[in-house]
Amino acid sequence: MMKKNIDYYMGLNYPVAIERISEEDGGGFFASIPLLPGCMSDGGTLEEAYDNIEDAKKEWLMSMLERKMNIPEPADQEExxxxxxxxxxxxxxxxxxxxxxxxxxxxxxxxxxxxxxxxxxxx
CATH class of the missing domain: 1.10.1220 (Arc Repressor Mutant)
Known part of the structure; x- marks a missing residue:
């Protein structure tokens, strides 16, 4: 059986939601991973927001693994x-x-x- 470590979870295809932040709220883009509650980030460009959410995802997953907490997996991983x-x-x-x-x-x-x-x- 495969060990579910950080590499396993980082390899899963978690859908990322990216929304434009209004100029009156500072502009840029807000990124989140809906399956991972509280996993969010932002960036000045789409690319930056995506790169930042990947970093946030890794930190979120490492925190959950360290605390031995349940980590949801994307639907395409379900049987x-x-x-x-x-x-x-x-x-x-x-x-x-x-x-x-x-x-x-x-x-x-x-x-x-x-x-x-x-x-x-x-x-």
Whole structure:
């Protein structure tokens, strides 16, 4: 099993939120990592704000490791079973079952294909 040390956590893809700071508040950019509460920084440019949040992330993670506290991980690191339960109206269930029968595939296969197609259209 991989040891979850600073290198492990720094290698994870934590989403970074960057917002422009208004000129009346000093200008520049505010950066934070929403998954790591209190992990924030700023910078005069986007690049500086990003570099600074990377430094802040390292300090935040090292502090949590030293205190043996739980560190959240980004969703792409989670394991997914590939199963979920969906409740839907009977009329939609009937329509989907009819279409899958007409296509000659199982209802599960048809719904998985329809979801994959729809998700691909949004990406």
């Amino acid at each position: 997914f079973s590939g199963k979920f339960l969906v409740r839907l109206p009977k009329s939609l269930h009937r329509t989907l079952a009819q279409i899958s029968k007409r296509e000659g595939v199982s209802l599960n296969q048809y719904v998985a294909s329809a979801l994959a197609y729809s998700a691909g259209q949004k990406a």
